[in-house]
Amino acid sequence: MNDSQRFTKTTFTQKKESREKWVKVLLFMVTLMMALAVILLVSFLVHKALPVLSLNFFPDIPRDLMSAGGIWPAILGTIYLVVLSLMVAAPVGVMAGIYLNEYAKDNWLTRLINLAVINLAGVPSIVHALFGLGAFVMFAGLGESVIAASLTLAVMTMPVVITSTREALSAVPMSFREASWNLGVSRWQTIRGVVLPNSISGILTGVILEVSRAAGETAPIMITGAAASITFRQGETVYYLLGEKFMALSYHLYYTSMGWKVPDKLPNPETGEMVPMTQAALEYAQAIPYGTAVVLLGVVLLFNSVSIAFRYYLRTHRKW
Amino acid sequence: MVAGTPKLNVDSLRAWYGSEEVIHGISFDVRENEIFGIIGPAQSGKTTLLKIMNRTLEFTSGSRMGGLVEMDGEDIYHIKDVYGYRRRVGMVAPLPVGLPLSIYDNVAFAPRSFGMKDGEELDGLVQKCLEQAALWDEVKDRLDSLGTKLSGGQQQRLTIARALSHQPEVLCLDEFSIAIDPVTTMKIEDVLKDLRKEMTIILVTNLVQQARRLADRTMFMLNGEVVEIGDTEPMFSGNAKQPKTNAFVSGDFG
Numbered sequence: 001m002n003d004s005q006r007f008t009k010t011t012f013t014q015k016k017e018s019r020e021k022w023v024k025v026l027l028f029m030v031t032l033m034m035a036l037a038v039i040l041l042v043s044f045l046v047h048k049a050l051p052v053l054s055l056n057f058f059p060d061i062p063r064d065l066m067s068a069g070g071i072w073p074a075i076l077g078t079i080y081l082v083v084l085s086l087m088v089a090a091p092v093g094v095m096a097g098i099y100l101n102e103y104a105k106d107n108w109l110t111r112l113i114n115l116a117v118i119n120l121a122g123v124p125s126i127v128h129a130l131f132g133l134g135a136f137v138m139f140a141g142l143g144e145s146v147i148a149a150s151l152t153l154a155v156m157t158m159p160v161v162i163t164s165t166r167e168a169l170s171a172v173p174m175s176f177r178e179a180s181w182n183l184g185v186s187r188w189q190t191i192r193g194v195v196l197p198n199s200i201s202g203i204l205t206g207v208i209l210e211v212s213r214a215a216g217e218t219a220p221i222m223i224t225g226a227a228a229s230i231t232f233r234q235g236e237t238v239y240y241l242l243g244e245k246f247m248a249l250s251y252h253l254y255y256t257s258m259g260w261k262v263p264d265k266l267p268n269p270e271t272g273e274m275v276p277m278t279q280a281a282l283e284y285a286q287a288i289p290y291g292t293a294v295v296l297l298g299v300v301l302l303f304n305s306v307s308i309a310f311r312y313y314l315r316t317h318r319k320w
Numbered sequence: 321m322v323a324g325t326p327k328l329n330v331d332s333l334r335a336w337y338g339s340e341e342v343i344h345g346i347s348f349d350v351r352e353n354e355i356f357g358i359i360g361p362a363q364s365g366k367t368t369l370l371k372i373m374n375r376t377l378e379f380t381s382g383s384r385m386g387g388l389v390e391m392d393g394e395d396i397y398h399i400k401d402v403y404g405y406r407r408r409v410g411m412v413a414p415l416p417v418g419l420p421l422s423i424y425d426n427v428a429f430a431p432r433s434f435g436m437k438d439g440e441e442l443d444g445l446v447q448k449c450l451e452q453a454a455l456w457d458e459v460k461d462r463l464d465s466l467g468t469k470l471s472g473g474q475q476q477r478l479t480i481a482r483a484l485s486h487q488p489e490v491l492c493l494d495e496f497s498i499a500i501d502p503v504t505t506m507k508i509e510d511v512l513k514d515l516r517k518e519m520t521i522i523l524v525t526n527l528v529q530q531a532r533r534l535a536d537r538t539m540f541m542l543n544g545e546v547v548e549i550g551d552t553e554p555m556f557s558g559n560a561k562q563p564k565t566n567a568f569v570s571g572d573f574g
Contacts, residue, residue: 106381179417179479181376183430184406184486193429198420 045297049290051283057291061232064266066256067277067285071292073230073238077146077246078215078299084150086211089157094203096158097165102191121159128156129220137224147242149225153214164206168199201311208310212303216296218250226251249296257289327352327490327520328373333387335368335377335544342368343544345387350490355512355521357535357552359528359568365544366524370492373522374409375402391490407434410483410491410519415499416475418467419482423450423459426467426478430486445485453481454511473504480508484515491515492522497530509534528569532556540565 009017046053060070100117104110132152142148172195180190196203218226227245232238240246265274266281277285326349335343343365350356358366371377372385375396389396391408399405407430419426427446428438436442446463450456455477459470467478476496483491493512497505512521512534525531531538531552538555540547540562548555548565560566567573 175413175415175417176419178376178379179413179419179482180429181379182374182406182411182413183433183482184403185430185433186403189433193433194419194421 042297045290045293049287049294051280051287052291053294058295061234061236061238062229063234064281065263066229066288067263067266068281071249071252071288071295073232074247074249074252074292075295075299076238077226077240077248078250078296080146080240080246081150081153081221081248082211082215082303084147085153085157085214086207088151088154089161089211090207092154093158093161094165094207097162097169097203098191100162101166101169102187102195117159117162121163123156124219125156125217126219128152129223131155132220132224143243144223144225144245145243146225146240146246149221149246149248152220152224153211153217156217156220157210157214160210161207164210165203168202168206169195171202172198201314204314205307205311208303208307212300212307215300215303216250218254221248222251222254228252228255249292249299253289253292253296256292326350327391328522329388329390329393331388331390333369333372333389334385335365335372336384337368337380338382341544343372343385346541346544346546348539348546348549350520350522351537352520353516353518354536355516355523355534357531357538358522358524358541359526359531359538360541360547361526361568361573363543364541366541367494369541370411370494370522370524373490373492374406374411376406376411403434407486408489410486410488412476412479412483412491412493412496414495416472416479418470418475418478420466420468422464423467423470423478424463427481427485430482434486449481449484450478452484452511452515453477454507455481473500473507476500476504477508477511480511488519490520490522492524494524495526497525497527505530528556528571532569540568542568 057070058075059072061072063069096117100110100113104113129152132148132155136142136148136151137144140148142151176194176198177190180194181187185193225245226248228247228251230245230247263277265276267273268275328350330349331347332345333343333347334341334345342363346365346369358369360366368377371380372389373396377383377385385397391405396405419429421429424446427449428436428442431442431445432438436445447456447460450459455474458474459478467475470478476499480493480496496508500508509530512523515521523531523534535552537550538552539549540555540560542564548560548562550561554560555565556569558566558570560569
C-alpha cells in the first residue's frame with residue numbers, strides 16, 4: 001500500500017457512508033410526515049371552523065337549538081372537570097407514587113399493587129364510565145353530576161399519575177438519598193429535602209399532562225353526568241352546582257357532530273312562526289363541531305403550556 | 321472514656337445480600353482518635369462494612385447482618401435512636417455527591433433536619449465545617465450557588481464538610497480520592513491529619529500508599545475476611561505477618 005492509497009475510501013467505507021446517508025434521510029422523512037399530520041389536522045379543523053371562530057364564540061351560550069351562539073357552558077364544564085379531577089387524582093396519585101417508589105419493599109404485596117396499577121391504566125375508558133356509573137352515580141348516590149363525572153375521570157387518571165410520579169422519582173440518583181441517609185436524616189426528610197425538589201417538575205408535568213388528556217375524554221362523562229344541552233337564559237351567569245348535570249367540550253363535540261341534525265327551520269323570536277334558516281346561519285351551525293374541536297385542542301394546549309412554563313419556573317428556581 | 325478502650329469493637333461480624341454471604345465473621349477494634357486504614361481489592365466487603373458501621377446497610381433490600389458492633393461499649397444495633405446514632409458517624413462516599421442544594425444548604429441540611437434553626441449558630445457551624453474541609457476560602461463568596469456546580473474535588477470536600485456538619489465522633493471515608501486530582505487528595509489528607517485530634521477516622525482506600533501515609537493501623541481485607549491487622553509501618557515495609565499482605569502492598573496482586 002502506498003501513501004496515496006492509504007487515504008482513499010475503500011468500497012466498504014463507501015457503502016457505509018451511503019447507507020448512513022439513506023438511513024438519515026429515511027428517518028427525517030418519517031419525522032416530517034409526523035409533523036405534517038399534525039399540521040394537516042390543525043389546519044383542517046381551523047379551516048372548517050372559520051365561520052364560527054370569533055371572540056363571541058367563547059363567552060356566548062348556545063342559542064337557537066344549538067345552531068347558533070357559542071360554547072361557554074361547555075368550556076366551563078370542561079374546566080370544572082379538569083380542576084375537580086385534578087384535585088382528587090393529583091394528591092392521591094402522587095402520594096401513592098411516593099409510597100411505591102420510596103418506601104415499599106419489594107414483596108408480593110407491592111408487586112400485586114404494581115400489577116393492579118398497570119392493569120388499571122390499561123382499562124378502556126368506557127369501562128371506567130360503567131364503573132363510575134355504578135360507584136359514584138348510583139352507589140354513592142351522587143346522581144349524574146359534575147362531581148360523579150370528575151371522580152370517574154380521577155379514577156381513570158390516577159394509575160397514570162402514579163406511574164409518571166414513580167418515573168420522576170426514580171430519575172433522582174440513588175446516591176442523593178444515600179448521602180442524605182448517611183447524615184442521620186430520616187426517609188421523609190430526605191424525600192422532602194432532596195428527592196421532591198429534584199423531581200417535582202417531572203411529577204407536576206406528568207400530572208398536568210394526564211389530567212389535560214382526560215379533559216378530552218368523552219366516554220367516562222357521557223353516562224356519568226354530561227348533558228347534551230342545557231338551556232341557559234340570555235345574560236344569565238353560567239355555573240354548575242356539584243350535583244348538577246353539565247356540558248363539556250368533548251361531549252358537545254360528539255353530540256353536535258353525531259347525534260344532532262341542524263334544524264331546517266327555526267321559530268321567529270317575535271312571531272313564533274317557523275322560518276327556514278338562512279344560508280349563513282346554516283354554515284354557522286355546521287361549523288360548530290369544528291369550532292368546538294379547535295377550542296378543545298386549545299384548552300388542552302393551554303394546560304400543556306402551563307405545565308411547561310411551570311416546569312421551567314421550577315427548574316430555574318430550584319430552592320423551596 | 322477510659323484510655324485504651326476501643327471506640328469501635330467489631331466481633332464475629334457477618335453480612336449477607338440475599339443468600340450470598342459477603343463478610344464472613346470478622347473481628348477487630350478501632351481505637352479512639354486513630355486513623356484506621358482498611359485496604360483490600362474490590363469485592364472484599366469494605367463498603368458493606370462501612371454501611372454496617374453507620375447502620376445504612378438496612379436501606380439495601382435483602383441485606384442482613386449478624387455478630388456484634390459496639391461503639392463506646394454499646395451495641396449499635398440495639399440503639400433506639402437510629403438517626404441520632406447515624407449522626408455520630410460521618411460518611412464520605414467514593415464519588416462526590418453534592419446535593420442539588422446551595423453550598424450553604426448542603427452543609428446546613430443535616431443540622432436543620434435535627435432541629436437547628438437558621439441563625440448565627442448555624443452560620444458558624446457551616447463556616448467551621450467548610451473551614452475544616454479546606455473549602456471555605458474557595459466558596460465563602462458564593463455560598464448561595466449550587467453545590468453541584470463545584471468541581472469534583474471541591475464537591476468531595478463539600479461532602480466532607482457535610483459529613484462534619486453533624487459533628488460525628490467517627491468519620492468513615494470510602495475511597496474518597498478515586499474521583500479527584502492528586503492536589504486535592506493531598507489537601508484532604510492534610511485535613512484528615514488535623515481532624516484526627518477531634519475524632520476517630522476509618523479510611524477505606526485502594527491506594528496502598530495513601531493508607532501508608534495516613535493510617536496508624538491498617539486492616540487488610542480479602543473476600544470478606546480479615547487477612548491481617550497491624551501497625552501500618554511494618555505492614556508496608558515488607559514485614560507483614562502474612563505473605564498475602566506483602567504481596568498486596570507491593571502490588572503483586574489486587
